[in-house]
Amino acid sequence: MEAWKDYVASVKTLPRSVWDSLVRHGAPVTDRSRMETVLQNLFLHIHPTRVHRWSLRWSYSLGLGLICAASFLLLLVTGVLLMFYYKPSTVLAYQSIQDIHYVIPSGRFMRNIHRWGAHIMVVAVILHMARVFYTSSYKKPREMNWVFGLVLLVLTLGLSFSGYLLPWDQLAYWATTIGANIAQSPRELTDALGITPYFDPGGFQKTLLLGSRSVGEEALIRFYVLHIMVLPLLMVVFMGLHFWRIRKDGGLSRPEDADERLGPPGDDALPVFTQAQKKSYGLMAVVRGTSPTVGRGPENTVPAWPHLMTAEAAVFMFTLAITVALSFFFDAPLKEMANPLIPENPAKAPWYFLGLQEIVSFSAFAGGVLLPMLALIGLGLIPYLDREPGGVGYWLGGRDRDKRVFLQSAAFGLAAVIGLEAFAVRFGWLRDWFPGIPQIVITLFNPGTLLTFLYVAYSVWIIRRENSTRLGGIAIFTCLLAGFIILTLIGTYFRGPNWGFYWSPSHWPVH
Amino acid sequence: MSADDRVKEVGRRDLLSLAAWGAFCASLATAMIGMLRLPKPSVLPDPSLKGKVGLPGAIPEEEYRKVPGRNVFVSRSEQGVFAISSVCTHLGCVVAPAPAGFNCPCHGSRFDAMGRVVGGPAPRGLDWLKVTKAPDGELVVDEGETVPPGTYWKV
Known part of the structure; x- marks a missing residue:
């Protein structure tokens, strides 16, 4: 009879015991169980168990990194749903997108979210980079995480670009044709040297990308595999590295005197160490002296559950709300089916590449390969070339000097790019004055390379004038951002048929 | 005498281990080089030009x-x-x-x-x-x- 009683008792407590076997700790109401909630959950334990109050300040991080992660998650979910209906073949791709748009219940909504999520992700990644830069958060020990962040930026752009071809409409076809020919543009250099028949990295890159001489079936399947498998996998790997390094580098950056500036925790903060602490972690690594807890009390940390979790949930919901609202009101575009014989006029890449396209309209190699590579290498080197300590954790170091240089750099950056562009639009460029000029001269001397030279020269001048590498960094980064924004705006709004300059699309000629 | 010293510096096991690693890397590299040709087919699938x-x-x-x-x-x-x-x-x-x-x-x-x-x-x-x-x-x-x-x- 004992066995029977036990059996009945087991049946009665079945839900409870299943739950307890899933979640070993109790409800998160004590310090210890809050800690365990984070620590014993595979998906949550990438978070720290306790988080510094500075990291939770909205005005500091603006939640931008989380917006990137949230939009990536949205793209993953909607992307998988779209894959059920999308057919990666030149004959069927366009029709399958039309089906998704017009026939499949909520298909249009899914596609819109996928489109808007991608835009939001690109914007958030760029803004996140600016936040990290302007708060000096790339400085030791966070140098490598800045580099991982740049890898994520490249992957984000790569994912956007590879997804651009899939609808197989006119926009997709011609943007990809242009992209593939940009990959081929090192020929501008090898042709000038006369070595293309022997050494042809440009042609190799184009063949690698397209698997053919022109955009067709092979190119579509290559872009598809990149878009749904290779790049997302790399993305997940590098996101993991990026998040991991945040914790290994001591959490979000914060000023040395963050504790004093914050003062004692407010009433809404959950009490700290309300009961004897159970040791919930082991010594995982020998940390350097900059670790947040060495030699200092944990007064200004609060339990990650619920403080960090609610903040993250809020950012996720914010991202979702924005994306859904945009997707509800604005449809993703779909032009006519791809036609290899008639290019779009103007044929424009996605907006974040239009700044480059603006330089590409002088030289394909300079605008499409040389300058983007230089910019990426330069950005990657920033933490290794500017090793000035201090100023970490404040916007512009919290110093008037930094703000002054920021404003001066912004003014110089804007003036230089607008001046050069205005000159080129008004008076033309080298070939308009000397029609027989060899291309290599234009490859080396065009508004894009001149602008880069001006920006680098300006930041070197700032380093010497202000005797500070950090201010030089602020100068070059701000100039770069100003140039990117202005060139993107010109490419997006002021370029019309034949890449001519028009104040408004209403002035475009009939064609 | 120096010949004997040199033999001692790189022991028999070290040499074998080195040779094994070398063989491993060489075979891997050869396989990889073969794989690198994968993206470029011998005939490009273009329509007749x-x-x-x-x-x-x-x-x-x-x-x-x-x-x-x-x-x-x-x-x-x-x-x-x-x-x-x-x-x-x-x-x-x-x-x-x-x-x-x-x-x-x-x-x-x-x-x-x-x-x-x-x-x-x-x-x-x-x-x-x-x-x-x-x-x-x-x-x-x-x-x-x-x-x-x-x-x-x-x-």
């Missing part, structure tokens, strides 16, 4: 005819028949005939009537394509084979 453009007498003089369905312009002058590719040498858009020659819609490259660059970002002139004659008398243009500008098929 050769196409008939009509009898020599049907090719217009002093004006260009767009060959339907192909990126080729053909024309005839006193020197003979010639064909110019309509693919812009800048970034691969298709140029359109203009009063003075050809204009590219994508980034504003301009070419004269003989395909030479006169403006815009194109690094070189439009490609001239090889013209041959098929057994039935029609001319054939091969988009895959370029010839130096000024190469004509004599009528």
Whole structure:
């Protein structure tokens, strides 16, 4: 009879015991169980168990990194749903997108979210980079995480670009044709040297990308595999590295005197160490002296559950709300089916590449390969070339000097790019004055390379004038951002048929 | 004596271990190099690049005819028949005939009537394509084979 009683008792407590076997700790109401909630959950334990109050300040991080992660998650979910209906073949791709748009219940909504999520992700990644830069958060020990962040930026752009071809409409076809020919543009250099028949990295890159001489079936399947498998996998790997390094580098950056500036925790903060602490972690690594807890009390940390979790949930919901609202009101575009014989006029890449396209309209190699590579290498080197300590954790170091240089750099950056562009639009460029000029001269001397030279020269001048590498960094980064924004705006709004300059699309000629 | 010392410095096991690692890396590298050829098939899956453009007498003089369905312009002058590719040498858009020659819609490259660059970002002139004659008398243009500008098929 004992066995029977036990059996009945087991049946009665079945839900409870299943739950307890899933979640070993109790409800998160004590310090210890809050800690365990984070620590014993595979998906949550990438978070720290306790988080510094500075990291939770909205005005500091603006939640931008989380917006990137949230939009990536949205793209993953909607992307998988779209894959059920999308057919990666030149004959069927366009029709399958039309089906998704017009026939499949909520298909249009899914596609819109996928489109808007991608835009939001690109914007958030760029803004996140600016936040990290302007708060000096790339400085030791966070140098490598800045580099991982740049890898994520490249992957984000790569994912956007590879997804651009899939609808197989006119926009997709011609943007990809242009992209593939940009990959081929090192020929501008090898042709000038006369070595293309022997050494042809440009042609190799184009063949690698397209698997053919022109955009067709092979190119579509290559872009598809990149878009749904290779790049997302790399993305997940590098996101993991990026998040991991945040914790290994001591959490979000914060000023040395963050504790004093914050003062004692407010009433809404959950009490700290309300009961004897159970040791919930082991010594995982020998940390350097900059670790947040060495030699200092944990007064200004609060339990990650619920403080960090609610903040993250809020950012996720914010991202979702924005994306859904945009997707509800604005449809993703779909032009006519791809036609290899008639290019779009103007044929424009996605907006974040239009700044480059603006330089590409002088030289394909300079605008499409040389300058983007230089910019990426330069950005990657920033933490290794500017090793000035201090100023970490404040916007512009919290110093008037930094703000002054920021404003001066912004003014110089804007003036230089607008001046050069205005000159080129008004008076033309080298070939308009000397029609027989060899291309290599234009490859080396065009508004894009001149602008880069001006920006680098300006930041070197700032380093010497202000005797500070950090201010030089602020100068070059701000100039770069100003140039990117202005060139993107010109490419997006002021370029019309034949890449001519028009104040408004209403002035475009009939064609 | 130094020979003995050297033998001792790299022991038998070290040498074997080194050889094993070397063999492992070499075989891996060889396999990888073979794999690297994967993205480039021996034959590119393109549609045929050769196409008939009509009898020599049907090719217009002093004006260009767009060959339907192909990126080729053909024309005839006193020197003979010639064909110019309509693919812009800048970034691969298709140029359109203009009063003075050809204009590219994508980034504003301009070419004269003989395909030479006169403006815009194109690094070189439009490609001239090889013209041959098929057994039935029609001319054939091969988009895959370029010839130096000024190469004509004599009528």
